[in-house]
Amino acid sequence: MIRTNALTNSYSALSVADHWHDFWRGNIGEWIITKGLRIVMLVILAILLARFVNWAAQRISRRIDADFRESDALVRTETAKHRQAVASVISWVTIALICVVVLLQITDILAIPLGSLVAPAAVLGAALGFGAQRIVQDLLSGFFIITEKQYGFGDLVTLTLGSSNDATGTVEDVTLRVTKLRTSDGEVFTIPNGQIMKSLNLSKDWARAVVDIPVPTNADLNAVNELLHAVCENAMKDPAMSDLLLDQPQLMGVESLELDTVNLRMVARTLPGKQFEVGRRLRLLVIAALARAGIATKAESTSLAANSEVRE
Numbered sequence: 001m002i003r004t005n006a007l008t009n010s011y012s013a014l015s016v017a018d019h020w021h022d023f024w025r026g027n028i029g030e031w032i033i034t035k036g037l038r039i040v041m042l043v044i045l046a047i048l049l050a051r052f053v054n055w056a057a058q059r060i061s062r063r064i065d066a067d068f069r070e071s072d073a074l075v076r077t078e079t080a081k082h083r084q085a086v087a088s089v090i091s092w093v094t095i096a097l098i099c100v101v102v103l104l105q106i107t108d109i110l111a112i113p114l115g116s117l118v119a120p121a122a123v124l125g126a127a128l129g130f131g132a133q134r135i136v137q138d139l140l141s142g143f144f145i146i147t148e149k150q151y152g153f154g155d156l157v158t159l160t161l162g163s164s165n166d167a168t169g170t171v172e173d174v175t176l177r178v179t180k181l182r183t184s185d186g187e188v189f190t191i192p193n194g195q196i197m198k199s200l201n202l203s204k205d206w207a208r209a210v211v212d213i214p215v216p217t218n219a220d221l222n223a224v225n226e227l228l229h230a231v232c233e234n235a236m237k238d239p240a241m242s243d244l245l246l247d248q249p250q251l252m253g254v255e256s257l258e259l260d261t262v263n264l265r266m267v268a269r270t271l272p273g274k275q276f277e278v279g280r281r282l283r284l285l286v287i288a289a290l291a292r293a294g295i296a297t298k299a300e301s302t303s304l305a306a307n308s309e310v311r312e
Contacts, residue, residue, distance in 0.1 A: 042109075084153040085153060089175060143176060145193060155170070159199050160200070179191045209278040215262050221254075228286065236248050244278050247269050
C-alpha cells in the first residue's frame, strides 16, 4: 500500500513537471520569455527613468532655492525664477517623451504594423481635437508664458481670468498646463494657462511703492514739502528700508485736490515684491513727521470740523 502511494506521488510529480515543461515550451510560455519579459523590462525601465527625471528636477529646484536662501539677496533673481520654471517643464516633457518611446518599442515587440494604425489614429486625433482642445490651448499658453518669461517661481502676480475675475498671489509652480498661486490668506489657486487673459507681474525686475498723503488745505504746503523731502532723505538711512530701496524716494508733488484736503504723492523704487513693505514703512515715517510738526491729518481735520459744528 505504501509502495503504491509512493509510486502515485512520484507519477503526479513527474506529470506536473512535464506540464510545466510543456507550458514553457509552448506558444504562451515562449511568448512570455521572449516578448513578455522585454515588455515588462521596458515598463520597469520607463518607471525608473521617470522617477529619476522627477528626482533630478526636484533636486535642481531645491538647489536653486538653497542658493537663494544661503545668499545675501533679499529677492530671487529673474534668472533663478526662470530656471525653476524651465526645470519643471523639461521634466514634464522628458517624462512624456519616455512614455512615447516605450509605447513605440512595445508596438515593435508586438509586431503591430504602424501603417495599420494610421486610420484609427486619424479618428482618434479628430476626437481629441474636439474633446481636448482646451488642453492644447493650456499647453500652448504655458509654452509662451515660460519662453517669454512673463512670470516665474516666487513672483507676485495678478492674473485676469475673465471680464471681472482676477487672481492675485505668489507663484508657487508653473507648468505647461497650469499655474499655481498662493494668496496672502494661504489659499492656493490652480489656474489652467489657457484661461489666463492678462498677467500683471508686480515683482518683475523692480517695483514701485506709491504713498498718497492727504494734507489739510489750510496747511503750509511749502513747510509740508520740506518736511516730506526730509522724510525721503532719512528713508535711505533707515536700516529697515535701506536694503529694500533701489534709490531715494521722490516727492512728486500735488496729485489731486479735494474740498478740504490736498493729496501729495511720494514714490519709491524698491526690490521686486517689496513695494508693500516699503509703502507701509514710509507711511509710518510720514505720519510721525507730520505729528511732530503739528500738521493735522485728514481724519484729525474732519474731527476738528465736526467738533466746531457741535459747539456752534
